[in-house]
Amino acid sequence: MFNRDRWKEILEVLTSNWFRTLLTAFGVFWGIFILIILLAAGKGLENGIRVDFGDIATNTMFMWTRRTTKPYEGLPKDRRFEFKRSDVQSIRDNVPNLRFISPRNQLGGFSGGGNNVIRGLNAGAYNVYGDYPEIINQDPMTVTSGRFINYNDIEQNRKVAVIGLGVKNELYDKGEEVLGTYIKIQGVNFMVVGTYKKNSSDGGEEAQKEIFVPFTAFSQAFNMGEVVGWMAITANDGHSISVLKDDIINLMKSNHKVHPEDTRAIGFFDLYQQYNRVESLFAGIRWIAIIVGTFVLISGIIGVSNIMLIVVKERTKEIGIRRALGESPWSIKKQILMESIFLTLISGMTGIIFGALAIYGINTLLDSVGPVDMFLNPSVSVKVVAGALSVLVIAGLLAGFLPANSAIRVRPIEALRTE
Amino acid sequence: MIEIKDLHKSYRMGSNSLHVLKGINFSVEDGELVAIMGSSGSGKSTLLNILGMLDVADSGSYHLDGVPIKDLSETKAAQYRNKFLGFIFQSFNLINYKNAIENVALPLYYQRIGRKERQEKALKYLERVGLKQWATHLPSELSGGQKQRVAIARAMAAEPKVLLADEPTGALDSTTSYEVMDLIQKINDEGNTILVVTHEEDIAHMCKRIVHLKDGVIVEDKMVEQVRAAQYVQ
Numbered sequence: 186m187f188n189r190d191r192w193k194e195i196l197e198v199l200t201s202n203w204f205r206t207l208l209t210a211f212g213v214f215w216g217i218f219i220l221i222i223l224l225a226a227g228k229g230l231e232n233g234i235r236v237d238f239g240d241i242a243t244n245t246m247f248m249w250t251r252r253t254t255k256p257y258e259g260l261p262k263d264r265r266f267e268f269k270r271s272d273v274q275s276i277r278d279n280v281p282n283l284r285f286i287s288p289r290n291q292l293g294g295f296s297g298g299g300n301n302v303i304r305g306l307n308a309g310a311y312n313v314y315g316d317y318p319e320i321i322n323q324d325p326m327t328v329t330s331g332r333f334i335n336y337n338d339i340e341q342n343r344k345v346a347v348i349g350l351g352v353k354n355e356l357y358d359k360g361e362e363v364l365g366t367y368i369k370i371q372g373v374n375f376m377v378v379g380t381y382k383k384n385s386s387d388g389g390e391e392a393q394k395e396i397f398v399p400f401t402a403f404s405q406a407f408n409m410g411e412v413v414g415w416m417a418i419t420a421n422d423g424h425s426i427s428v429l430k431d432d433i434i435n436l437m438k439s440n441h442k443v444h445p446e447d448t449r450a451i452g453f454f455d456l457y458q459q460y461n462r463v464e465s466l467f468a469g470i471r472w473i474a475i476i477v478g479t480f481v482l483i484s485g486i487i488g489v490s491n492i493m494l495i496v497v498k499e500r501t502k503e504i505g506i507r508r509a510l511g512e513s514p515w516s517i518k519k520q521i522l523m524e525s526i527f528l529t530l531i532s533g534m535t536g537i538i539f540g541a542l543a544i545y546g547i548n549t550l551l552d553s554v555g556p557v558d559m560f561l562n563p564s565v566s567v568k569v570v571a572g573a574l575s576v577l578v579i580a581g582l583l584a585g586f587l588p589a590n591s592a593i594r595v596r597p598i599e600a601l602r603t604e
Numbered sequence: 605m606i607e608i609k610d611l612h613k614s615y616r617m618g619s620n621s622l623h624v625l626k627g628i629n630f631s632v633e634d635g636e637l638v639a640i641m642g643s644s645g646s647g648k649s650t651l652l653n654i655l656g657m658l659d660v661a662d663s664g665s666y667h668l669d670g671v672p673i674k675d676l677s678e679t680k681a682a683q684y685r686n687k688f689l690g691f692i693f694q695s696f697n698l699i700n701y702k703n704a705i706e707n708v709a710l711p712l713y714y715q716r717i718g719r720k721e722r723q724e725k726a727l728k729y730l731e732r733v734g735l736k737q738w739a740t741h742l743p744s745e746l747s748g749g750q751k752q753r754v755a756i757a758r759a760m761a762a763e764p765k766v767l768l769a770d771e772p773t774g775a776l777d778s779t780t781s782y783e784v785m786d787l788i789q790k791i792n793d794e795g796n797t798i799l800v801v802t803h804e805e806d807i808a809h810m811c812k813r814i815v816h817l818k819d820g821v822i823v824e825d826k827m828v829e830q831v832r833a834a835q836y837v838q
């Protein structure tokens with residue numbers, strides 16, 4: 186099927202009228218080009234927004250306690266209760282497919298109030314968190330100097346702290362050494378071992394004004410005992426936190442003797458659900474790109490089909506001669522189909538290449554002007570390219586179908602008679 | 605070699621029907637060189653096209669080398685044309701973007717003969733018609749006589765049982781016509797069966813038998829003393 190003579194013939198036919206071939210090719214080229222660019226732009230928007238969500242964080246929920254609203258097992262309603270460290274182990278033992286379970290405690294923020302951190306003459310009001318090392322995966326941040334909290338800190342109750350750049354700017358002079366210095370959090374000295382910066386664009390300035398200390402040291406320093414203020418829980422890839430959420434909350438209800446139907450006793454925030462809303466927006470954008478691209482592509486295919494029809498008409502006599510010499514109708518059909526596929530594929534691949542170059546150009550430009558809001562690294566996947574190529578082959582087949590049939594519909598004797 | 609009985613053919617044009625062949629009975633033996641003559645519109649080409657399986661008769665029978673030619677699918681017809689028949693047309697019908705040797709090799713390609721063997725054979729036949737040096741020339745670079753010789757080489761290349769020529773000299777001047785007839789005679793001398801449709805008496809007399817067609821029937825069928833074309837050449 187793919188012998189040298191066929192290829193030679195395809196090239197001979199397509200190069201016999203360069204201008205027309207190029208004009209035809211342009212239709213398909215343009216369709217694929219538009220498709221690639223639109224998909225890449227959609228992806229760029231998606232990447233840009235996804236960064237704001239952080240990456241693993243999207244499969245994360247936060248959970249805290251409130252007052253009960255129903256009496257249960259002899260306990261009154263309006264009862265306060267608190268998560269305990271044992272709850273963390275209990276979740277770990279009973280709910281599978283969870284990746285991180287981070288118990289957290291917090292000073293400032295919700296509890297509000299004035300300055301809680303002092304360094305020398307400087308003071309400020311910051312959110313202070315007692316955390317496990319995993320929190321950096323759930324609440325993504327970049328450590329800009331020193332290090333983050335580690336398990337040695339946890340096990341040895343070390344009073345160390347990682348501070349945000351906002352905290353550093355307020356408590357330290359410009360150029361002053363930060364690592365190894367001490368800050369006083371509600372009267373307790375913590376040594377600064379690292380600084381961080383959050384890339385998250387929501388949260389703004391406040392997100393840079395946080396202090397992270399080991400969970401254990403926090404509990405000890407601020408007399409939290411076994412209490413866990415709230416938890417950040419992330420599910421494994423391939424499992425949705427929205428699904429696992431019910432198991433976790435039910436487990437907590439039974440641990441704390443909360444009425445199973447008390448929906449308000451445990452508060453939660455499911456990032457995944459929020460994220461899904463945005464996801465469906467992305468899917469919408471993808472569909473628009475595909476539909477627009479497909480329409481442009483279809484017009485390209487019609488162009489190819491049209492030109493092939495004209496070519497076939499022009500070659501009627503030649504086809505008559507070939508048939509007189511004994512070429513089978515199927516062989517003629519195959520020849521025309523292959524010409525059509527070849528033309529479509531070549532112009533489509535050129536479209537893909539130019540699309541890729543354009544994307545590369547845009548990326549270079551983006552790199553040089555710095556990050557743009559809600560737009561990052563536009564790209565198309567190999568899967569999309571492979572898909573586009575197979576669509577092209579099918580498109581070429583469709584485009585060649587009509588002309589190929591018309592080529593063999595004329596009887597050889599009539600074909601020979603045409604001038 | 606060719607055996608036709610009571611062959612009828614009419615063309616329908618709208619409501620009218622034109623009865624072109626009205627019962628042709630005719631046979632050709634192996635190695636014959638037959639001229640088919642008749643006035644314009646007498647049905648010569650129609651007959652030749654039916655013999656060439658490019659067209660089908662309405663009724664009657666046709667056997668080629670003992671094989672009944674009837675109700676052939678297009679694919680089968682193409683196969684038979686390729687194996688049994690060689691065509692020579694008045695207007696040469698070379699493929700203009702293929703050079704001489706590629707044109708000659710074309711029927712061999714349809715027989716799925718390998719590239720190398722195809723080239724060798726095509727060159728051999730080009731040599732037979734005296735155009736070996738012109739192998740890589742395009743038809744547009746050849747004279748009318750040369751084109752017809754390439755067409756003859758092409759018709760011969762597949763080594764068919766019968767050569768069918770529809771006014772092979774119709775587009776050529778008399779000198780060139782004789783050259784072509786000389787070639788056809790030589791091919792016939794080697795035992796090939798050839799049918800030549802022609803208007804011209806002198807060309808017809810270079811064959812061995814003349815069949816006269818008039819109003820769709822054969823009115824005369826006679827053997828003639830062959831005039832050798834070679835004497836007019838050079």
Ligand SMILES: Nc1ncnc2c1ncn2[C@@H]1O[C@H](COP(=O)(O)OP(=O)(O)OP(=O)(O)O)[C@@H](O)[C@H]1O
Nearest residue numbers: 615617622624642643644645646647648649650651
């Ligand atoms: N496809 C066709 N449709 C309708 N009529 C046709 C067709 N082909 C041929 N005819 C008619 O059939 C008759 C015989 O045609 P044919 O071509 O066989 O004549 P011919 O003997 O070869 O003539 P010429 O010497 O001019 O080539 C003519 O009257 C012609 O008009």
Ligand SMILES: [Mg+2]
Nearest residue numbers: 648649650770
């Ligand atoms: Mg005729």
